[in-house]
Amino acid sequence: MCFERRIIFIVAVVSFLVPLCESAKVKKFPPYIQKCRQNDTDFQKCLYRALENIKPYLKDGIPELRLPKMSPLILPEVGIDAGAGFIARFENCEIYGADKFVIEKFDVSLEENKIKFDMSFPHIRIKARYYIFGKVMFFNLDGSGPADGNITDCRVIATMNGQRFYQQDKQYLKLTETIIEDIDFGKPNFQFYELFKNNPELTQQTNKILNANMVELLTDLRPTLEQVIGNTVLEFIGRVFQRFSIEELFPR
Ligand SMILES: *[C@@H]1O[C@H](CO)[C@@H](O)[C@H](O)[C@H]1NC(C)=O
Numbered sequence: 001m002c003f004e005r006r007i008i009f010i011v012a013v014v015s016f017l018v019p020l021c022e023s024a025k026v027k028k029f030p031p032y033i034q035k036c037r038q039n040d041t042d043f044q045k046c047l048y049r050a051l052e053n054i055k056p057y058l059k060d061g062i063p064e065l066r067l068p069k070m071s072p073l074i075l076p077e078v079g080i081d082a083g084a085g086f087i088a089r090f091e092n093c094e095i096y097g098a099d100k101f102v103i104e105k106f107d108v109s110l111e112e113n114k115i116k117f118d119m120s121f122p123h124i125r126i127k128a129r130y131y132i133f134g135k136v137m138f139f140n141l142d143g144s145g146p147a148d149g150n151i152t153d154c155r156v157i158a159t160m161n162g163q164r165f166y167q168q169d170k171q172y173l174k175l176t177e178t179i180i181e182d183i184d185f186g187k188p189n190f191q192f193y194e195l196f197k198n199n200p201e202l203t204q205q206t207n208k209i210l211n212a213n214m215v216e217l218l219t220d221l222r223p224t225l226e227q228v229i230g231n232t233v234l235e236f237i238g239r240v241f242q243r244f245s246i247e248e249l250f251p252r
């Protein structure tokens, strides 16, 4: 397709709305968190079960683990500067359904300071305010308005790397990067409302054509999307490891 393939430079800004009333002093685990022992021969299976137990609580957040509400997950701003004169900005993104993941794999390797996961998301819904400027396929776009999107059967395979460090004689794992090995965008469908302010017909037609090519468009924007997803995951899982030492999370 004719979306500029020479897109090169990309910036993504992701930050979280930090829960305000997070208790700093009390460090305890909620009762539904099952701890997994490092020495357990079924360590990986234990992790899987523990995650399954935690899952229903992710929607509203888990203050004890410093995890914010996960549905909707709020990203205040996601910016895409794709070079070649194409700019998109999404403000106040509300992401629904990220808590309803299916774990295909979730391996924590304490020896290697790595977490490898493979997760699929049956249904994600995104609502945001968008601003788009530039050439996409054969459209010259310059519009803003509400955006609504559904993505079904998205899958992410990634590895997170970290480093050990000591704090008051306790060993912690600082997760430093997420490497996305593979992403399958599944079946995406988006609506950019008010794209051509006084022309609902053209807006509808354009949306139709954009959606017919959405998988390719997303693939072209993949480096940015990987960065956004990678940083989001890093922020989430990183918080847990920042708060608790390795021994506290995984006793011997
Ligand atoms: C767990 O493994 C460590 C070595 O990695 C060993 O020192 C310790 O005795 C083991 N603990 C149990 C309960 O097996």
Ligand SMILES: *[C@@H]1O[C@H](CO)[C@@H](O)[C@H](O)[C@H]1NC(C)=O
Pocket: 125, 148, 149, 150, 189, 190, 191
């Ligand atoms: C997304 O799905 C919801 C129902 O789950 C529907 O109401 C909405 O119109 C859909 N939006 C798009 C852009 O497909």
